[in-house]
Amino acid sequence: MSGLYFHIPFCRQACTYCDFHFSTNKTHQAAVLDAMELELIRRNKELGDATVSTIYFGGGTPSLLDPERIAAFIQQARDLFRVDRDAEVTLEANPDDITAERLAEWKSAGITRISLGTQSFRDDRLRFMGRTHNAAHALKSINLIANAGFKTWTIDLIYGLPEMELAEWDEQLRIALDHGMPHLSAYCLTVEPRTALAHQVKKGLVHMPEDDAQSAQFDRLMERMDEAGLDHYEISNFGRPGHYARHNTSYWEGASYLGIGPSAHSFFGNSRRWNVANNAGYAKALKEGTTYWEGETLTPVQRTNERLMTGLRTQWGVEIEALEVDALRINSSALERYVSKGQAMVRDGRLVLTKAGRHFADRIASDLFVTDDDR
Ligand code: SF4
Structure with a gap:
């Protein structure tokens, strides 16, 4: 096991575009956190004292929790598993929760x-x-984090917003770089079903930009990060050498991880499972010792396609020889098409996307998928 993920499913308010599992109702918070401790004990009994290289508190909004609770989870993980001495331990935080003391x-x-x-x-x-935060919070929190002595830090930015001009996006990137950011995750705004944003778009209250505008912003992002010396090591992630996200990189490389908390996913090479996305249901099931998750065993075809989907998003691509299902079963006409269009290439035995191909990573990966008939 490589990574340990804690999902903290509580937020102050719902962001309009968000489809993660969270609740703004704190009624079940204490019960959920107690249940997460129980789940960690239960999973440790199943897995033994596996080695953990990275721990990640995501959500939701983990920065809402009392820091003592975060400390208790980390200590519990250290008591139960073999946590590397130099483990990366990440906390997702919102700007309005940041103070020097915290x-x-x-x-x-x-x-x-x-x-x-x-x-x-x-x-x-x-x-x-x-x-819930404003621009002043964002700037102040970055200044505090930059001077707080953490091994590294990162910020998220969103582009592809309605009526966003390249000049606006440039300005956003300039501000981030001026503040010494060693790593950036930049996401294009997408309209997820059953979100407030989807409702606004359906009602005609919000008009999403054309693909061309979002695509030009992605090009500008790659250009600016390149000029600033941040490596584009995953479609949405840029980092200075030594500042790549180790936890997320292990996901993209297909390493095993254990997810704790409502809606959290776990992956163990041949199988994956996901916890119920319901805070009260999760807490009750853990307390009563009943089932709180579903899972599936992955076939070689599924594992191969998953490697393509996650690996092609990274600068390292996918090692063709290491694919479980014979590489020749990749959709070769699609591969030839993408290579001839200059969107993919084979380099040192690895299939990687070019800069042009990064615009279409998910589509290229799914076009290359091995089908069940090929088993
Ligand atoms: S704070 Fe994060 S998890 Fe919570 S609603 Fe906003 S985007 Fe979603």
Whole structure:
């Protein structure tokens, strides 16, 4: 086992675009956190004292929790598993939760990396997205994090917003770089079903931009990060050498991980499972010792396709010889098409996407998929 993920399913308010599992109702918070401790004990009994190289607190909004609770989870993980001495321990935080005191508490709890949900440096955009912080919070929190002595830190930004011009996106990237950001996760706004944003779009209250505009912003992002010396090591992730996200990289490389908490997923090479996405149901099941998850065993075809889907998103691509299902069974006409269009290439035995191909990573991967008939 490589990574350990804790899903903290509580937020102050719902962001309009978000389809993660979370609740703004704190009624079940204590019960859920107690149940997560129980789940960790239960999973340890099944897995033994596996080695953990990375721990990640995601959500939801983990920065809402009392830092003592975060410290207790880290200590519990250290008591139950073999956690590497130099493990990366990430906490997702929102700008309005950041104070110098809290940062110090997280640091002494064992957090080594802060991932800040910045999203934008403009008040109008933050209001549009339903965020609880404003631009002043975003800037202040970055300054505090940069000086707090963590091993590394990162921020999230969102582009592809309605009526966003290249100049606006440039300005956002300039502000981030001026603040010394060693790593950036940049996501294109997407309309997920059953979100407030989907409702606004359906009602005609919000008009999403054309693909061309979003695509030009992605090009500008790649250009600016390249000029600034941040490597584009995954479609949405850029980092200076030594600052790549180790936890997420292990997901993309197909390493095993254990997910704790409502809706959390776990992956063990041949199988994956996912916890119930219901806070009360999760807490009750753990307390009563009943089932709280579903799972599936993956076939060689599924495992191969998963490697293609996650591996092609990274700068390292996919080692063709290491694919479980014979590489020749990859959809070869699709591969030839993407190679001839200059969107994919084979380099040192690895299938990788070019800069042009990164615009279409998911589509290229799914076009290459091995089908069940090929088994
Ligand atoms: S804070 Fe994060 S998890 Fe919570 S609603 Fe907003 S985007 Fe979703």
